[in-house]
Amino acid sequence: RTTYQAKVSEINNNYLNSIDNIRIAENKMRELLQDTGTYLPDTSELILYQIEKTNDTSYFSGNRILELYYNQYLLARTDQSLANAGYFPHIRAGIFTQDITGLNRLYGGQIGLSVPLWFSGIRADQTTARIESEISLNEYEYQKNKIICETDNLILELNKYFRKIRYFEADALPLSEMLI
Numbered sequence: 001r002t003t004y005q006a007k008v009s010e011i012n013n014n015y016l017n018s019i020d021n022i023r024i025a026e027n028k029m030r031e032l033l034q035d036t037g038t039y040l041p042d043t044s045e046l047i048l049y050q051i052e053k054t055n056d057t058s059y060f061s062g063n064r065i066l067e068l069y070y071n072q073y074l075l076a077r078t079d080q081s082l083a084n085a086g087y088f089p090h091i092r093a094g095i096f097t098q099d100i101t102g103l104n105r106l107y108g109g110q111i112g113l114s115v116p117l118w119f120s121g122i123r124a125d126q127t128t129a130r131i132e133s134e135i136s137l138n139e140y141e142y143q144k145n146k147i148i149c150e151t152d153n154l155i156l157e158l159n160k161y162f163r164k165i166r167y168f169e170a171d172a173l174p175l176s177e178m179l180i
Contacts, residue, residue: 002175009171016163020156027156031149034142062147069140076133083129086122089115 092112
């Protein structure tokens, strides 16, 4: 009887671990495809743990890494706005003073107006800036999705290890005591 109970527990444990392995594979596929859809139906199994999110600095959520990629995206957007500004005329002004041999002070000013005459270079800069902005947005979205998938995979791994501990506490240790 104890041998059959141990076999049933082992098969049940292997079944639950294989479900987690399938979910890990699904998360990796979702990460590679950059997709948020679900490919497997949800199981009715209850989660075996409870993780409370705290404001403690030891908790890792990937916010710092995401903040870096988001700031790179904002910088690329700013570069794109600057490239778009090349179509408009620029007005420049300045004032200067100059001291010649300590006797006379020379005051002056300068005003300039620059009007773009050739737009082909501006269009190229604008296209480059737009592409760089899209690349940085895609990189941000990729990193965000990657962190979510890695966190899900780690939770599933935690679930598998918890099942192993539960198996040894509930089945294997009492069985070994009985056999001894």
